Amino acid sequence: xxxxxxxxxxxxxxxxxxxxxxxxxxxxxxxxxxxxxxxxxxxxxxxxxxxxxxxxxxxxxxxxxxxxxxxxxxxxxxxxxxxxxxxxxxxxxxxxxxxxxxxxxxxxxxxxxxxxxxxxxxxxxxxxxxxxxxxxxxxxxxxxxxxxxxxxxxxxxxxxxxxxxxxxxxxxxxxxxxxxxxxxxxxxxxxxxxxxxxxxxxxxxxxxxxxxxxxxxxxxxxxxxxxxxxxxxxxxxxxxxxxxxxxxxxxxxxxxxxxxxxxxxxxxxxxxxxxxxxxxxxxxxxxxxxxxxxxxxxxxxxxxxxxxxxxxxxxxxxxxxxxxxxxxxxxxxxxxxxxxxxxxxxx
Numbered sequence: 001x002x003x004x005x006x007x008x009x010x011x012x013x014x015x016x017x018x019x020x021x022x023x024x025x026x027x028x029x030x031x032x033x034x035x036x037x038x039x040x041x042x043x044x045x046x047x048x049x050x051x052x053x054x055x056x057x058x059x060x061x062x063x064x065x066x067x068x069x070x071x072x073x074x075x076x077x078x079x080x081x082x083x084x085x086x087x088x089x090x091x092x093x094x095x096x097x098x099x100x101x102x103x104x105x106x107x108x109x110x111x112x113x114x115x116x117x118x119x120x121x122x123x124x125x126x127x128x129x130x131x132x133x134x135x136x137x138x139x140x141x142x143x144x145x146x147x148x149x150x151x152x153x154x155x156x157x158x159x160x161x162x163x164x165x166x167x168x169x170x171x172x173x174x175x176x177x178x179x180x181x182x183x184x185x186x187x188x189x190x191x192x193x194x195x196x197x198x199x200x201x202x203x204x205x206x207x208x209x210x211x212x213x214x215x216x217x218x219x220x221x222x223x224x225x226x227x228x229x230x231x232x233x234x235x236x237x238x239x240x241x242x243x244x245x246x247x248x249x250x251x252x253x254x255x256x257x258x259x260x261x262x263x264x265x266x267x268x269x270x271x272x273x274x275x276x277x278x279x280x281x282x283x284x285x286x287x288x289x290x291x292x293x294x295x296x297x298x299x300x301x302x303x304x305x306x307x308x309x310x311x312x313x314x315x316x317x318x319x320x321x322x323x324x325x326x327x328x329x330x331x332x333x334x335x336x337x338x339x340x341x342x343x344x345x346x347x
Contacts, residue, residue, distance in 0.1 A: 004218035012222070016215040020241055022208035023060075027245025030056060030201040031262075034246075035255055036194045047112065047159055048258060053250075054265020056202040057242035058273070060209025064217070065273045069280035074289040076217070077277045082297035085124070085267045087240045089304040090334050091247055093327035095259050098251050103324025105311035108256045112162050116264035117309040119155040121302050123148060123271045127287070128298040135285035142285030145278040152272045159265075205242045212241065260308075267305070293344050300337040304330050 004012055031053065038048035061084055068077035096104035130144025138146065189197065243266050250259035278286045311326030320328055 002214075004214045005221050007218065009219065009222045012215045012218050016212060016219065019208040019212040019215065023205055023212060023241045024245040026201040026204035026208070027057065027242045028249040030198060030205070030242075031246040031249030031255075031258065032253065033189075033194045033198040033201065035250070035253055035258060036189060037191065037198065038258070040191045040194070043160075047261065051156065051159075051265060052198070053246050053258065053262035054267075054269050056198070056205060057246055057262065058266050058269035059202065059206040060213050060242060061270055061273055062276070063206070063210035064213035065277045066280045067214070068217070069277035069286060070282070072281070072283060074277075074281055074283075074286050075294075077281070078274070078286065078290055078294050079297070080213075081270050081273050081277070082127075082294060082301060084240055084270050085120075085301040086297065086304055086334060086337070088243050088263050088266050088270075089301065089308065090330060091240065091244055092260065092263055092308055093323055093331050094244070095247055095251050095256075096323040096327040097321075098248065099256075100322060101319065103311070103317050103319050103327070104256065104260075105308065105324055105326055106315050106317035108260055108312060110257045112159065113257060113260045113264065114309055114312050115162050116155075116159055116261060116268070117305050117312070119158065120264055120267045120271075120305050121309070123151055123155070123268060124298055124302045124305070126151060127271060127274060128295060128302070130287040131290040131295050131298065135288040137285050137288075140284065141275070141278045142287045145275045145285060145287055148271055148275050152268060155268055209242055260312075264305075267301070293341060296337070296341055296344060300334070300341075303333055303337075307333065 004015070007015075034048050034052045037043075037052065043051075061080065064080050065077045068074075068080065092104060099107065126144060126147055130142060130147075133144075135142035135144055137143070243262060247259045247262050250256070250262060274286065283289075307326050307330045311324060314326075316325065318325060
């Protein structure tokens with residue numbers, strides 16, 4: 001295995017750029033293939049974004065988190081998970097700006113997105129409770145951490161049943177009627193071909209995303225930035241590149257539910273990495289190492305997710321700076337949160 005920390009900084013920067021380009025290309029293609037799979041199987045685009053895009057684009061975080069936890073860097077592991085959660089939600093502001101005259105939450109018409117966002121807030125609440133109340137160790141693992149596993153399975157089960165079940169519907173006259181979906185490039189492939197191409201894109205994302213995260217970690221050490229803040233911002237950013245590329249691909253197809261399902265689904269998969277990191281961490285329950293920094297990071301993720309859940313409920317189609325008011329609020333909250341995190345981290 002390559003020791004990226006032993007490579008010169010310019011080499012790591014070059015590897016970072018090349019890996020990012022590979023992740024971007026694979027993520028964009030993946031959105032097209034997943035859209036085609038959703039069309040042919042009838043599983044629904046919100047659930048497809050949640051399960052397929054969300055699961056695949058979480059692979060770089062898996063490699064990063066396990067490596068950090070196994071090497072006894074619990075703050076880096078937790079910071080990268082929670083940083084990715086907040087960064088992913090912030091990406092919805094980028095998606096919003098790409099749409100143009102309509103706000104993102106006004107063109108998303110399926111209530112399944114609300115369910116996924118709410119489930120994400122619930123799982124974040126469990127993580128926060130584990131940090132504040134304190135972990136109870138069970139066979140060397142944390143009880144709160146282990147509770148995330150059945151909760152995640154329940155979330156997947158609820159999401160799979162909800163999209164195709166008759167529920168309330170959005171009233172006519174919304175902005176969604178002006179956003180006609182485009183035919184995806186993968187429309188000409190068979191279901192088997194789409195699955196094969198999706199698998200290939202996923203493998204590229206796994207490999208290039210892992211290299212991306214490892215070079216990001218090396219750069220953080222070589223530049224001397226604090227470990228918690230690096231995990232939250234730098235590694236959270238670089239491991240979110242698969243989500244950026246797949247989300248942009250979905251937006252270009254006008255598959256807005258697919259894009260939001262990707263983000264909310266990725267965050268649920270990211271939180272599932274906490275018990276996985278707990279297994280890799282050999283010094284006890286990993287949440288027991290968390291402090292004020294990680295607690296605030298959890299709250300930031302909850303608030304950012306809640307902002308978009310409110311936006312999806314309100315569906316106000318008013319924009320400023322080419323984005324909805326909820327996206328502008330998310331940007332302001334995120335950077336204010338970074339300021340508070342930096343204050344705690346340097347205190």
